[in-house]
Amino acid sequence: MNWIQQNWQSVFPLAAAHVLLAGVPLILGLLLAIPLGWAARRWRRAYPVIVSTSGLLYTIPSLALFILMPLILGTRILDPINVVVAMTVYTVALLVRTVADGLGSVPDHVQQAATAMGYGPLRRFLTVELPLAVPVITAGLRVAAVSNVSIVSVASLVGVSQLGDLLIDGYNRNIPGELWLGIGACLLLALIFDVVITSAGRLLTPWTRVAA
């Protein structure tokens, strides 16, 4: 515990990097998953292909993906972009099904009413279907956020710094305090992500909280 007292400031730059490496892919992944999820709903035959292919991406071991990224992207091995892209892949893998199912949760009669009122397809998607899918998408986003916060720590093995450094260093040098700090900081970050996403979801869906 002595170690924590002397080194606790070191957690801040690492945590900031962790937030970026886990958070930016969350946003990028959501932006990619929305059109993919829409396509999966739009063309019924595409649904199993899109959803299972994207789901399979999640089974690629993170370490392998981090190492493969420079080969695929042509980036340098230590470039944090590698981690951002890899984490985006994982986020998409988790969110495509969520977005597709969220859009599927919009009641049929509401969609038909929107069409009959004279909404064009894009406008209907952006102002009716997507807003109504927010509760389901929020739930998926929470899972993806926790998963990202956890997986991104592996990036320390390919030399991209974040809270994972504390875990690896603590393990290598047998410093329990450093391990605990790393774990505690990861947990706290995951919790903060969760609170932010939940609050944003609540702000976007005032209609779900009215007394019926």
Place this chain on the structure above:
Amino acid sequence: MIRFDRVTKQFPDGTTAVDELDLTAPTGQITVLVGPSGCGKTTSLRMVNRMIEPTSGAIFLDGADVADLKAAELRRGMGYVIQHAGLFPHKTIVDNIGTVPGLLGWSRAKTRERSMELLERVGLDPALANRYPSQLSGGQQQRVGVARALAADPPVMLMDEPFSAVDPVVRDQLQDEFLRLQAELGKTIVFVTHDIDEAIKLGDQVAVLRVGGRLAQVATPEYLLTHPADDFVADFVGRDRGYRALSFQSAPRLPLHQERTVVLGETPDEAREWVLVVSERREPLGWVEPARLTAPVGEADLQRGGTVARSEGSLRAALDAALSSPSRRGVIVDDVGELIGTVRAHEVLAAIEDADRPEVDPAQARGVEPSRDRRAAR
């Protein structure tokens, strides 16, 4: 005017939903499509605003083929009401109503003003404006659905079983208000229902469809009840069609009898027979049996089972007043609800025997304005 010209719809699985439909929905009138499930009534409706495209044939809106019009623009010019209202759960009531004006690019202020006006027009409390649909009852949601369809003042309304999902009492209210609204607005309405009673109550013209999407008969409700074209239509309009047809026959001058009355709060003269209780303004309130009274007539003593018919009303109302009255004497009132006399069932029946059955086939006499008294008679 909406005209179906040999419209056929076959679905990819080979079923024929609509088969060579020829039908005209006249401007300013309510055309009801009615039939059992699978008769293609909803499919027919949805071909009007191009939610479904016909396999062959064409639909004309005031002479223009709807297939030549842009779908989204066509739809913004047609109000659309569906069974569960189909309100947007994430929008407030006022925003739901303002949907089409919003799509048409009206200013926010104008849209809101129009929405508030409609909210009151369909009989809703303006305080509901900022609620969400889930906070409203089914009947209230349905009213919002109607308001939303009316928002941009479209000349055409398409209504797909709009009142089917609410309880019978509320449905009755909604139907009455719908007729009142239509009397003011005069929209061209195509209305789909599976309920023949609703069709007869609301339609200026009723089109009965049979399974497979074939038109069985188009006629005024009155003509349909008295001259069903075949067994299918006769069966579909139901057993008591003779009685229901009386709704459309206004009562001739019936022999009215003076009735002994007592004002509420007074004591009737000694009498064995039923006595009619009236208010100070001679509005009938109910019947009492003086023999059973121990004190002046109070509210609790009244037998209120009898219906009241207006002297200008229908034969059905007059007969029902006689049949439902505890004294067997049907109470007849004038336009302002004041008692003018009573009538007996056999006298109404005699009037029915003298009355002519309607002989005009509306297919030949197209465009006959529905008379206001006919509506009032219901």
